[in-house]
Amino acid sequence: MGRQLTISCFRYNPNIPGDKPRMQDYKLEEYEGMTLFVALNEIREKLDPTLMFDFVCRAAICGSCAMLINGRPRLACKTMTRTLPSRFTVMPLPVFKLIGDLSVDTGTWFRNLQIRTESWIHTNKKFDFNALEVRMENKTAEAIYEPERCIECGCCVAACVTANIREDFLGATGINRVARFILDPRDERSNAEYFEVVGNEDGAFGCVGIMACADLCPMEIPLQENLAFVRRKMAAAGLKLQFPGVKIS
Amino acid sequence: MELAKNLQTTLNRSYGKTDLYVDLAQSISGVILIGFLWMHMLFVATIVVSPQLFDALSEGLDKYYLAQVGIPATIIVIIIHIFLAGRRAPLRLRDLRIAWRLTNLMNHYDTWIWAGQVITALCVGIMASIHLWVILGAWPLRAATSAARVASTGPADPTWGGFHFPFFLVFYVIFLLVGEYHGGFGLYRILVKWGWFERHKMGWVLKGITVIIVVLGFTALYTFTQIAKTGGAIH
Numbered sequence A: 001m002g003r004q005l006t007i008s009c010f011r012y013n014p015n016i017p018g019d020k021p022r023m024q025d026y027k028l029e030e031y032e033g034m035t036l037f038v039a040l041n042e043i044r045e046k047l048d049p050t051l052m053f054d055f056v057c058r059a060a061i062c063g064s065c066a067m068l069i070n071g072r073p074r075l076a077c078k079t080m081t082r083t084l085p086s087r088f089t090v091m092p093l094p095v096f097k098l099i100g101d102l103s104v105d106t107g108t109w110f111r112n113l114q115i116r117t118e119s120w121i122h123t124n125k126k127f128d129f130n131a132l133e134v135r136m137e138n139k140t141a142e143a144i145y146e147p148e149r150c151i152e153c154g155c156c157v158a159a160c161v162t163a164n165i166r167e168d169f170l171g172a173t174g175i176n177r178v179a180r181f182i183l184d185p186r187d188e189r190s191n192a193e194y195f196e197v198v199g200n201e202d203g204a205f206g207c208v209g210i211m212a213c214a215d216l217c218p219m220e221i222p223l224q225e226n227l228a229f230v231r232r233k234m235a236a237a238g239l240k241l242q243f244p245g246v247k248i249s
Numbered sequence B: 001m002e003l004a005k006n007l008q009t010t011l012n013r014s015y016g017k018t019d020l021y022v023d024l025a026q027s028i029s030g031v032i033l034i035g036f037l038w039m040h041m042l043f044v045a046t047i048v049v050s051p052q053l054f055d056a057l058s059e060g061l062d063k064y065y066l067a068q069v070g071i072p073a074t075i076i077v078i079i080i081h082i083f084l085a086g087r088r089a090p091l092r093l094r095d096l097r098i099a100w101r102l103t104n105l106m107n108h109y110d111t112w113i114w115a116g117q118v119i120t121a122l123c124v125g126i127m128a129s130i131h132l133w134v135i136l137g138a139w140p141l142r143a144a145t146s147a148a149r150v151a152s153t154g155p156a157d158p159t160w161g162g163f164h165f166p167f168f169l170v171f172y173v174i175f176l177l178v179g180e181y182h183g184g185f186g187l188y189r190i191l192v193k194w195g196w197f198e199r200h201k202m203g204w205v206l207k208g209i210t211v212i213i214v215v216l217g218f219t220a221l222y223t224f225t226q227i228a229k230t231g232g233a234i235h
Helices: A036-047 A106-116 A138-148 A155-159 A161-165 A171-183 A191-198 A212-216 A223-240 B007-013 B018-044 B051-063 B066-086 B093-106 B109-137 B143-151 B167-194 B199-229
Strands: A004-011 A022-029 A066-069 A072-075 A087-091 A097-100 A103-105
Touching: A004 A036, A022 A036, A066 A155, A072 A155, A072 A212, A072 B093, A103 A106, A106 A171, A138 A171, A155 A161, A155 A171, A155 A212, A161 B093, A171 A191, A171 A212, A171 A223, A191 A223, A212 A223, A212 B109, A223 B018, A223 B167, B018 B051, B018 B066, B018 B167, B018 B199, B051 B066, B051 B143, B066 B109, B093 B109, B109 B167, B143 B167, B143 B199, B167 B199
Parallel strands: A004 A087
Antiparallel strands: A004 A022, A066 A072, A066 A087, A097 A103
């Protein structure tokens, strides 16, 4: 007989007129190897089919099931219930648009990030179907792979005080994304172009250095290093750059 | 590239490097102030060695105009730092509530430390102003007068009930703690942002330095009270 778990869930459906945000308790029995993802599915199957939450892969790859577990942004599928007290809370991630209960829309936010950081390889080289792929040094590939491991779960954004209060802040994931392209020799963007993207308060210089992102990243991406790398890179670039600037008075 | 450009964001673009300069200036002003604070505390701690050394140092700073130049310069850096670092703090009530809620929800160590930094910033701002007002009014600083101030109790006036309370001692103890907290963790955050060191190890080094400085400060305060007991007869 496992522990009796009491999961206190945030409930609110903005689409139901007059619905009020509240916490609702669900009791269920824990069993060996139970993850929060399994527990939530059990609630939905046996106790309350109206409970909304997101999941796809249940293996910490898709990043859909990020939520505040006992207040901290984590992945439900990567969280064993045995690591939690017998009573705990689950809430949706802040910052992202609330769809209902534990479900948030991270897609629109990340789409916006994708466009703002121009997350694609900028190159003038013409792609040749018949040529062999250009080889990359193993070291370079490994360096790119570190920031590339981001699964866009949004935990770093939810954990960030700055992202919570400044709507336009790119967050750790955004700055980390830019680090990935700076490291990639195939991207021909100049420092000035990168500076345009993150050399401001909404990017590298908006970070306060609290590092909740680095501590709570489910993929354990070295965010302090990556964020500092972009900050130093942008500072060095910015000090050399010339901006003509338009004065309108 | 911003998705929707309006007049304000379009014109902000033309400032180009402002955000970089402001961020650099914030870090630099912080480093200057923590450097000043640690140096200041080491200077004050000379009282532990001997009041003569304290006086000689104080006289030297006056003689070579280091105090006359250093103090106004420090005040200017403090004011700059308030504006630069203050813009990071959640200032609107809405932001304050969001930040406080998130801090409580997450219960994450570094986020609490940061919340403490915002709170101590307010304390340091107010207490540094009082401190400056008091010491500038008591210039020149000498071991005897400083000891008398640290040990003074008040208000001791019959109309106030005639009670004795060591206002200055309590003030300095609190000021020392909040100042070192704000400065120590402030330097930690600057170094974290620029990322030259592994942050956990660096955090412990800074905590070690801070503890040493705080202990020195307490020792100096104790020494002042002892000097005051002997009636300030030190020369």
